[in-house]
Amino acid sequence: MSRTPPHPTRDQIELPLLLDCLSDPTRLAIVYNLSRHDPAATELRCGDFNAFSGKSNLAYHFAKLREAGVIQTRIAGTTRYMKLRRKDLDARFPGLLDAILKSATRDAERLQFPECEVVSAA
Amino acid sequence: MSRTPPHPTRDQIELPLLLDCLSDPTRLAIVYNLSRHDPAATELRCGDFNAFSGKSNLAYHFAKLREAGVIQTRIAGTTRYMKLRRKDLDARFPGLLDAILKSATRDAERLQFPECEVVSAA
DNA sequence: CAATTAGTTCAATAAATATTGAACATTGGA
DNA sequence: TCCAATGTTCAATATTTATTGAACTAATTG
Numbered sequence: 572m573s574r575t576p577p578h579p580t581r582d583q584i585e586l587p588l589l590l591d592c593l594s595d596p597t598r599l600a601i602v603y604n605l606s607r608h609d610p611a612a613t614e615l616r617c618g619d620f621n622a623f624s625g626k627s628n629l630a631y632h633f634a635k636l637r638e639a640g641v642i643q644t645r646i647a648g649t650t651r652y653m654k655l656r657r658k659d660l661d662a663r664f665p666g667l668l669d670a671i672l673k674s675a676t677r678d679a680e681r682l683q684f685p686e687c688e689v690v691s692a693a
Numbered sequence: 694m695s696r697t698p699p700h701p702t703r704d705q706i707e708l709p710l711l712l713d714c715l716s717d718p719t720r721l722a723i724v725y726n727l728s729r730h731d732p733a734a735t736e737l738r739c740g741d742f743n744a745f746s747g748k749s750n751l752a753y754h755f756a757k758l759r760e761a762g763v764i765q766t767r768i769a770g771t772t773r774y775m776k777l778r779r780k781d782l783d784a785r786f787p788g789l790l791d792a793i794l795k796s797a798t799r800d801a802e803r804l805q806f807p808e809c810e811v812v813s814a815a
Numbered sequence: 816c817a818a819t820t821a822g823t824t825c826a827a828t829a830a831a832t833a834t835t836g837a838a839c840a841t842t843g844g845a
Numbered sequence: 846t847c848c849a850a851t852g853t854t855c856a857a858t859a860t861t862t863a864t865t866g867a868a869c870t871a872a873t874t875g
Contacts, residue, residue, distance in 0.1 A: 651852070749864080
């Protein structure tokens, strides 16, 4: 079947939820890594983040990100591909995601983001 | 004596803490109201926010905002005057506060921010 | 000095969030 | 069909955060 899990519409994205989502270090690290691979329109797999935490904990954080409207999850076979909802976020809150990502990039060293090990192919 | 409470230096302001601070509806409402009075360089008093919550709960939120580097608290006599640390925040994370405030303004109605009752004089 | 005003601090509780491991589901391949 | 791989879901626990009221501190005023 390969149903996609439920995502909020663009309009349903809420500011406090979005900020809360990105205030968590693990989730910010995920989004930061997604953003650095996203320009090439590349999606990442859940498994690419296994260095960040345990699988079930990651599933928890991915669900939060999805429910807050930060990422789009696509199921293909046995793997989930995720990407940032850049367009939706920027339409809903212009400049916000960019400002956060720029801030995160600026502080990347201080924040000690783990790097994901990309195994996925396009 | 009138000691000022401890504030982080500009450099000590941390992104996750900042986002977490602003993800709370009560604190976002406080910051939103501060921002709308701040252009005139006006400070607001704790008491101006009494409609938002109980005094001790407000003290808790003000402390969080202060410790995260969002606001500057100045004690004068028996009242505390607060203002946004716009310059510091914008130096530390360029464009971030503006983007958040713009987003909050855009969603002001949806977020149902209470309005503070300004009693203070300049 | 007693009373008032402004706000903090503390202790207790409530509520929300994060973390872990085990069991489960789904898909693809041998 | 059976096995391995990828993630999810659930239940239990741990941790953090928010809320409340009472007691307290400091400054001002009569």
